[in-house]
Amino acid sequence: MIKIDSRSSKPIYEQIIEKIKEDILKGILKPGDKLPSVRELSSMITINPNTISKAYKELERMKVIEVMRGKGTFVAQNYKPVMNEEKMNEMKEHIKKIIIEAHYIGVSKDDLIEIMNEIYKEF
Amino acid sequence: MIKIDSRSSKPIYEQIIEKIKEDILKGILKPGDKLPSVRELSSMITINPNTISKAYKELERMKVIEVMRGKGTFVAQNYKPVMNEEKMNEMKEHIKKIIIEAHYIGVSKDDLIEIMNEIYKEF
Amino acid sequence: MIKIDSRSSKPIYEQIIEKIKEDILKGILKPGDKLPSVRELSSMITINPNTISKAYKELERMKVIEVMRGKGTFVAQNYKPVMNEEKMNEMKEHIKKIIIEAHYIGVSKDDLIEIMNEIYKEF
Amino acid sequence: MIKIDSRSSKPIYEQIIEKIKEDILKGILKPGDKLPSVRELSSMITINPNTISKAYKELERMKVIEVMRGKGTFVAQNYKPVMNEEKMNEMKEHIKKIIIEAHYIGVSKDDLIEIMNEIYKEF
DNA sequence: GTGGTCTAGACCACA
DNA sequence: GTGGTCTAGACCACA
Known part of the structure; x- marks a missing residue:
C-alpha cells in the first residue's frame, strides 16, 4: 500500500514512483504483477488521477512498468538496468x-x- | 571559486550552499576566513544578488557562516554539528x-x- | 498469422489492418482468399471480437476486403488504388x-x- | 511561428514538438536561440499553458531544448543524435x-x- | 516573471 | 472500464 506524506516537500508523483520501485525491489511487487489502474489507485489514496498518471507515465518511460492495451498496467517482465x-x-x-x-x-x-x-x- | 550550472535542476542557491560547505570540508575555506560580500559574489558569478543572499541566509541559519556587522561574512569559528x-x-x-x-x-x-x-x- | 503486440502504442485494430494489408502486398493473401471470421480470428489471437470487427469494417470501407453475406469475408478481387x-x-x-x-x-x-x-x- | 491545426488528429503538444524540431532543422531556430516562455507561447497561440509545458518538457527530455534557471528556455547548444x-x-x-x-x-x-x-x- | 505541481473536470479513442 | 489529451485555475519555489 502506498502512503502519501502530504507534509513532505517531495512531490506526490515522486513519492508514488519511489514507493513502487521500492516495492518491486523488496519483492512485494513482482514482474508481471498487475498494478491498480490510474482511477483505482486515485480513489485508493485519494490523489487526483492526473498525479497518478504522471507517476505511471514516468515509470513507463523508465521501463519499470508497462501498459498492455486493454489489459492494464503491469510490473515490467524483464527490466534491464539502464546505465549511462x-x-x-x-x-x-x-x-x-x-x-x-x-x-x-x-x-x-x-x-x-x-x-x-x-x-x-x-x- | 564557485561554478554555477544553470542547466542543472538543482536551484542555484542550493548549488552555492553546497559549494561553500564542500570548500569548508575540504579545507579550502577555513574557520574565520572572510567570504566575498553578497554584491561581490553576485558580480563574480553573475548571479542575482537575491539568490546569493538567500544562500548566505541559509548558511547563517545553519551556523556554518557568521555575519559580523560592519565587517562582513566569515566562516564560523567553531561549528558544532547539529544532530536531531x-x-x-x-x-x-x-x-x-x-x-x-x-x-x-x-x-x-x-x-x-x-x-x-x-x-x-x-x- | 497475425501477431499482436499489446505493449505497442499502436492500437490493436490498426495492427490488424496493417498486417492484413501487408500480407496482401506480400502475396501471402491473394484476391479472393477467405479471411477467418471475426469470431475465429478473435479466438485465434485472443483479442476482443469488437476489436477484430472494427479492423474488418475499416478494411471493408477501404475496399481492401469484401463481405459476402452468408459466405464470409474475402480479400477484394480487384482493388483499385484510391488516390486523392x-x-x-x-x-x-x-x-x-x-x-x-x-x-x-x-x-x-x-x-x-x-x-x-x-x-x-x-x- | 507555430500554427496549430485544431482539426488535426495529431495532439497539439505533438504539433508543437514537431514544429520546433522542424524549425531547428531548417535553421529558423539556431542553437542558443531563446524560445518564448510557456506563458508567452501560450498566449501567442492561445493554447493552454499546460499543453505548451508538456511539449517543452518532452523536448527537454530529448535534449533538443534546455532550461536555464531564471533565464528561460533555449535551443540546445550541442545536440547529439541519440540513436538506439x-x-x-x-x-x-x-x-x-x-x-x-x-x-x-x-x-x-x-x-x-x-x-x-x-x-x-x-x- | 519563470517553470513545476496539483486539482477538478471534460471529452475521446480503444478494448 | 482504461489511459490520453486538454482546459482552467490555483499555489509555490526560484531568480
Whole structure:
C-alpha cells in the first residue's frame, strides 16, 4: 500500500514512483504483477488521477512498468538496468551531497556506511 | 571559486550552499576566513544578488557562516554539528532513495560503497 | 498469422489492418482468399471480437476486403488504388515527420533511402 | 511561428514538438536561440499553458531544448543524435507503414523516393 | 516573471 | 472500464 506524506516537500508523483520501485525491489511487487489502474489507485489514496498518471507515465518511460492495451498496467517482465554516464554522474552528485550533509550533522564515514548497511537489509 | 550550472535542476542557491560547505570540508575555506560580500559574489558569478543572499541566509541559519556587522561574512569559528532525529530521518530517506536508484541503474551494493569511498577521498 | 503486440502504442485494430494489408502486398493473401471470421480470428489471437470487427469494417470501407453475406469475408478481387489530395497530403506529412525524426536520431538522407530500399525488398 | 491545426488528429503538444524540431532543422531556430516562455507561447497561440509545458518538457527530455534557471528556455547548444535499437525499429515500423499506405493509394517506390527528395529540399 | 505541481473536470479513442 | 489529451485555475519555489 502506498502512503502519501502530504507534509513532505517531495512531490506526490515522486513519492508514488519511489514507493513502487521500492516495492518491486523488496519483492512485494513482482514482474508481471498487475498494478491498480490510474482511477483505482486515485480513489485508493485519494490523489487526483492526473498525479497518478504522471507517476505511471514516468515509470513507463523508465521501463519499470508497462501498459498492455486493454489489459492494464503491469510490473515490467524483464527490466534491464539502464546505465549511462549522465545517470552515473547524477548519482555521484547525490552521494557527494549526502556525504557533505552527513559531516554537518556529525555523522562520520563509518556511521554512514553502517546506516547504508542497515537500509540494505530492508531489501 | 564557485561554478554555477544553470542547466542543472538543482536551484542555484542550493548549488552555492553546497559549494561553500564542500570548500569548508575540504579545507579550502577555513574557520574565520572572510567570504566575498553578497554584491561581490553576485558580480563574480553573475548571479542575482537575491539568490546569493538567500544562500548566505541559509548558511547563517545553519551556523556554518557568521555575519559580523560592519565587517562582513566569515566562516564560523567553531561549528558544532547539529544532530536531531528529523535530520537523521531525512538523511536516511535520501540514502534509501539512492540505494533504490542505484539498483535501477545496475549499481550493486559493493559498487555503491566503492563509489562512496572514492568520493570520500576527495575530502 | 497475425501477431499482436499489446505493449505497442499502436492500437490493436490498426495492427490488424496493417498486417492484413501487408500480407496482401506480400502475396501471402491473394484476391479472393477467405479471411477467418471475426469470431475465429478473435479466438485465434485472443483479442476482443469488437476489436477484430472494427479492423474488418475499416478494411471493408477501404475496399481492401469484401463481405459476402452468408459466405464470409474475402480479400477484394480487384482493388483499385484510391488516390486523392487529402490522402496524398497525409502521406507527405508522415514522410516529413519521419525525415525530421531520422535527423534527430542521426540518420542521414542516404541512410534513410537505404533503409527504405531494404524494407521494399521484403515485399 | 507555430500554427496549430485544431482539426488535426495529431495532439497539439505533438504539433508543437514537431514544429520546433522542424524549425531547428531548417535553421529558423539556431542553437542558443531563446524560445518564448510557456506563458508567452501560450498566449501567442492561445493554447493552454499546460499543453505548451508538456511539449517543452518532452523536448527537454530529448535534449533538443534546455532550461536555464531564471533565464528561460533555449535551443540546445550541442545536440547529439541519440540513436538506439528501439528508436531505429520504431522508425523502420513507420517507414514500413508508409510503404504499405503508399501502395494502397497507388504510389510506387519511385514516386515515394521522388516525394521524399522534394521534402528534403525544404530543409 | 519563470517553470513545476496539483486539482477538478471534460471529452475521446480503444478494448 | 482504461489511459490520453486538454482546459482552467490555483499555489509555490526560484531568480
